[in-house]
Amino acid sequence: MVSDNASNQSVLRATAVLDAFTHGRPELRVTDVAKATGLGLSTTSRLLATLESLEFVERDPMSNLYRLGAKTITLGGIAVNQMPVHRATRQIVQNLAREHGLGANVAIRRGDRVFYVANFEGPLSPRSFTLVGQTNPLHATGLGKSLLTGLDPAVRQSLLPDPLPAFTHRTITDLATLEVELDRISSRGYATELEELALGRACVAAPIRDGSGEIVAALSISGPLSAIDLPQREAQLASAAIEAADAVSVSLGHHAPTALNTLV
Structure with a gap:
């Protein structure tokens, strides 16, 4: 049960991070995401790194700003086509x-x-x-x-x-x-x-x-x-x-x- 609760919390936090990009500016700093989600900076940074490795977000190497990644386009396209x-x-x-x-x-x-x-x-x-x-x-x-x-x-x-x-x-x-x-x-x-x-x-x-x-x-x-x-x-x-x-x-x-x- 403890493991299930922790997994659910991780999913909720990752979803909150993704949702932060649907309001206002399309490109955000780690601090912007942390403020929007109410999560700590270290937690936010870890979640963004994981989401980046899965292509749900991508980071501009010059500005270090994050934006939604290609995987979200794939999922969105499949969802709307259904x-x-x-x-x-x-x-x-x-x-x-x-x-x-x-x-x-x-x-x-x-x-x-x-x-x-x-x-x-x-x-x-x-x-x-x-x-x-x-x-x-x-x-x-x-x-x-x-x-x-x-x-x-x-x-x-x-x-x-x-x-x-x-x-x-x-x-x-x-x-x-x-x-x-x-x-x-x-x-x-x-x-x-x-x-x-x-x-x-x-x-x-x-x-x-x-x-x-x-x-x-x-x-x-x-x-x-x-x-x-x-x-x-x-x-x-x-x-x-x-x-x-x-x-x-x-x-x-x-x-x-x-x-x-x-x-x-």
Whole structure:
């Protein structure tokens, strides 16, 4: 039992070290990792050395800064490729990004966060990084609001604080106002987000359903305001998002695609 407890503690400590690289700066000193994990410097140094030998982290020989290693990419790639939603959406969102020149994203819900499982960019919405594996708040994103429509109001209230945190002056911060918005999304079949998470960006999103009819994911078309031109293109992009989401839903076993509502 003592040996089991020690092994469990070692696993927890190693996991905490790896998790330190998922917040803030991608390259960290030993002291940074120790501070983030609450571990001693010698323990942190030993764990980093072990993780480096296993290729879970790597150290820059010039700066002595650590970053996540190649083995984490291998594991992440295998994990995302095993997701039915990722496999069903990958080609569809890639085509969306190419056709509209904008970003195309797919996410699932993990607790009170949006978790990205697919992300492609068109020439009008370039990024220097992938969103896959990253998270965002449910209430401030089109993807998140689409996912929230699949939950009972009581479940939503248990997930979300009141007031909701604001990220810009456009963020919905009141649960009652959010409920009204979710009813509107459910009735028309798609969500929009206009500078609610970040200034200068917008998106249109639609829910994805599985064979049971449950909302299991959401798909969005996003980009900078100047490129997405939501006032002029909302109906066009909403149609594209709903059609793509329905195609994914069918591939996941859902046999009653959502009819396109009157888009406003």
